[in-house]
Amino acid sequence: MEVKERIGEWFEHFHANPEVSLKEFKTTAKLVEILSGMGVEHKTFEDVTGVVAEIGEGDEIIAVRADIDALWQEVGGVFKANHSCGHDANIAMVLGALTYLKTEDLGGRIRFIFQPAEEQGNGAVSMIERGAVDGVSHLFGVHLRPIEEIPFGKITPAIHHGAAVFLEGKITGVDAHGARPHQGKNVIDPLFAINHFLKTIYFSPYEAYSVKLTKMQAGGDSVNIIPGSATFALDARAQSNAVLNELMERITEGILAVGQMYGVEIKTEWTDYTPAAEVSKESVEIARTGILETVGEEGLAPAVITSGSDDFHFYTIHRPELKATMIGIGADLQPGLHHPDMTFNYEALDVGARVLAATLKKAILLNKK
Structure with missing residues (x-):
């Protein structure tokens, strides 16, 4: 043959x-x-x-x-x-x-x-x-x-x-009745804040990079409950290892700041890193x-x-x-x-x-x- x-x-x-x-x-x-x-x-x-x-x-x-x-x-x-x-x-x-x-x-x-x-x-x-x-x-x-x-x-x-890495996170706030938002800590607010923050990260236009949320989960079937727990994930990429490393640092610092601003706990873990x-x-x-x-x-x-x-x-x-x-x-x-x-x-x-x-x-x- x-x-x-x-x-x-x-x-x-x-x-x-x-x-x-x-x-x-x-x-x-x-x-x-x-x-x-x-x-x-x-x-x-x-x-x-x-x-x-x-x-x-x-x-x-x-x-x-x-x-x-x-x-x-x-x-x-x-x-x-x-x-x-x-x-x-x-x-x-x-x-x-x-x-x-x-x-x-x-x-x-x-x-x-x-x-x-x-x-x-x-x-x-x-x-x-x-x-x-x-x-x-x-x-x-x-x-x-x-x-x-x-x-x-x-x-x-x-x-x-290019280099790529994923981040998985969990936000822990406080559940509350929809009529009493002052009693809870709505995890949807920091979720949107994270999404907005990611869009403020800039590098030189000569560098190829991207970061975006790819998963957001919060709340259940009842729409009158302010959710106190959420999970999310994001995908980060860059054409060079140096840019991705700096991108990861900025993301970590920014998510920490969002948690402090909203008074919620945000735990994160970087996974599946692949180098450029x-x-x-x-x-x-x-x-x-x-x-x-x-x-x-x-x-x-x-x-x-x-x-x-x-x-x-x-x-x-x-x-x-x-x-x-x-x-x-x-x-x-x-x-x-x-x-x-x-x-x-x-x-x-x-x-x-x-x-x-x-x-x-x-x-x-x-x-x-």
């Missing part, structure tokens, strides 16, 4: 059997089955899903990462696991690259990291803690891109993801060379800058010496990532696998010089 056909079969399997973060048990088992069938050395972990495989020999180690988890979302009126972010495609492309390379004399080692829990934002850290990037000099990622960014046939050597991309120029140039070698000048796309985020960038936050970039594969993907009915041109799978293989091989050759 040709490699292209095998890549297609792998994609179909993982697409039909999605699993959510840290529950990728069958996905891990299937990866082990595939790698064992290829005779590729690999290891799993007792306390977390995911697989790390390696081919080649030598001191130099280059790595590539594929995320393996699916989203939990409503599809056709039913909530279920769904690969609407394209991780099934990422798995298939990385397996394809491994297949193209495993019989070659590489002159170094290539590590394949099949990472769990990207959607939860903590899968990369779990792999770092288990030695997945120990000794690695260059790290590459891969991801399908929406048609609005790049079309099928185009490939970018770098995706500049720290992209290596050297790795970008290697990926660019791999793209040109595979699809030519007409297939090379400029770097993509997106407010979306990816936990791939925890690798460089925790290991600053890593030279990393994520390659973006144009696939006519639409309506968009995370849409329950997302679809794309499957021809992109083999193209992505061949670009990855060329990039990884080039990285070893350049690193040995």
Whole structure:
């Protein structure tokens, strides 16, 4: 069977059997089955899903990462696991690259990291803690891109993801009868104050950032009760880690001031922080060379800058010496990532696998010089 056909079969399997973060048990088992069938050395972990495989020999180690988890979302009126972010495609492309390379004399080692829990934002850290990037000099990622960014046939050597974080909060005031508002502390007032405050946060117009409330819950079925309890959540994003850190500080200070002003208790917790991309120029140039070698000048796309985020960038936050970039594969993907009915041109799978293989091989050759 040709490699292209095998890549297609792998994609179909993982697409039909999605699993959510840290529950990728069958996905891990299937990866082990595939790698064992290829005779590729690999290891799993007792306390977390995911697989790390390696081919080649030598001191130099280059790595590539594929995320393996699916989203939990409503599809056709039913909530279920769904690969609407394209991780099934990422798995298939990385397996394809491994297949193209495993019989070659590489002159170094290539590590394949099949990472769990990207959607939860903590899968990369779990792999770092288990030695997945120990000794690695260059790290590459891969991801399908929406048609609005790049079309099928185009490939970018770098995706500049933004940083993102969520805040969840609870406001505790005092319930009261609607006829006696002076006896209570209405939590709806500080909720609106928080929303207004967020709109007063400004940075330089040359910086990309956003913050907005995404959830507000207060009160019950009775409309004559002043609610004394509320919950809320907000989404904060920035194109740089420095701006997001300052944004978080301002939000924390502002919400504290709102609580003091209204005399209510506001407890908050930051969750699911994902850092912005720290992209290596050297790795970008290697990926660019791999793209040109595979699809030519007409297939090379400029770097993509997106407010979306990816936990791939925890690798460089925790290991600053890593030279990393994520390659973006144009696939006519639409309506968009995370849409329950997302679809794309499957021809992109083999193209992505061949670009990855060329990039990884080039990285070893350049690193040995």
